[in-house]
Amino acid sequence: MARDDLRWAACTDDCHKPLDAPAPSKFADQEWFTTAQAAEYLETTAKALLWHVYRGNLVPDSWGSRGRMRSHRFSRRTLDAFLRGAG
Numbered sequence: 566m567a568r569d570d571l572r573w574a575a576c577t578d579d580c581h582k583p584l585d586a587p588a589p590s591k592f593a594d595q596e597w598f599t600t601a602q603a604a605e606y607l608e609t610t611a612k613a614l615l616w617h618v619y620r621g622n623l624v625p626d627s628w629g630s631r632g633r634m635r636s637h638r639f640s641r642r643t644l645d646a647f648l649r650g651a652g
């Protein structure tokens with residue numbers, strides 16, 4: 566194991582959970598997500614999700630009116646690609 570791997574292996578904080586965790590079952594049939602729902606699907610906060618949008622790491626499928634970040638829409642495909650690191 567590399568030195569960084571050992572450091573994270575000893576960490577017990579929830580903030581270092583792997584991003585490829587399975588999606589909660591309550592989203593099993595849902596294809597489109599609001600910002601709040603997408604954050605819950607990714608098991609993060611809306612603020613962290615919007616930071617990724619602002620930095621260009623995650624691009625919404627539909628932008629909110631007048632660019633309002635809280636009303637972005639994300640498809641399941643986009644969120645899954647982001648989890649895999651392709652986003």
